[in-house]
Amino acid sequence: MANTVLTPNIIAKEALYQFRKNAVMANLVHRDYSKEFVKGVGDTITIKKPATFEAKEFESQIEIQDATETPVEIKMDKHLDVSFSVTSKELALDITDFSDQFIIPAMKAFADKVDKYLIGLQASVTNRVNTSGSRADIVAARKYLTTNAVPLTNRNYVYNADVEAELLLTDLFTNASQVGDNGTALREASLGRKFGMDFYVDQNIGPASATSDPLALAFHKNAFALVTRPLEIPSEKADGYIENYDGFGIRVMQGYDMTTKKQIMSLDMLCGVKLLDADLAAVVQKA
16 A cells, blocks of 8 residues: 655654654743744744742731733744755655654754753853762752752753763662662663752753853753744645644645755744743853
């Protein structure tokens, strides 16, 4: 039986799945997605930071509080694109084979780029921990988060390959009986949850070559924001599809290029990043 010809709909769903699978930082921060189209690249939109409340002592009656959702402006200035030519034969491939050949490399490039945008926000984080050894750094970063009453849930520790290499030499992170997850985290390419934080390596935090270069980020989910918005399908006759899920959105367009006489597949994403609250993060840096 002949294979089904792959459509932008099928490709978009697979692309978004692979993006989420390959991203690190993008999965750990506050995300905002709306189906509302923006005017274009460079447009500024307003989102709301998560609400905050104060616990009141009840006496005779309740006190109604307004949800304090501070508006934050974010510039949608990151328009990522990967476009490539495909043949009719390639469009007849099984989605798994097509993904291996085209979608996974494209979404790996997307994920790396978005993670770099988010990691770049660390430059505006004022709390810095000078490295003195990986375990001591973790304790110092955790102390900062706890001292500043950062919520205990959704805390993360994201680090570069050098820090990971040190951690992998300690039983605390590699011995399944001490990690406490029967080795599940290691199989999933993270080092599990320790010191009240989830540990992930991100290759987009490069080697620290100069003083103040970041080695790791300790942060709460609401320290940083990633905002994506859909890009319009050019016309009703255009062959395209927009897929969104869990705060992410991606567009896939397909068309015939008469100049090269080839089918062109174009995957793109419009996004913006923002430091929402510097007090919810600490940077471990090279001393």
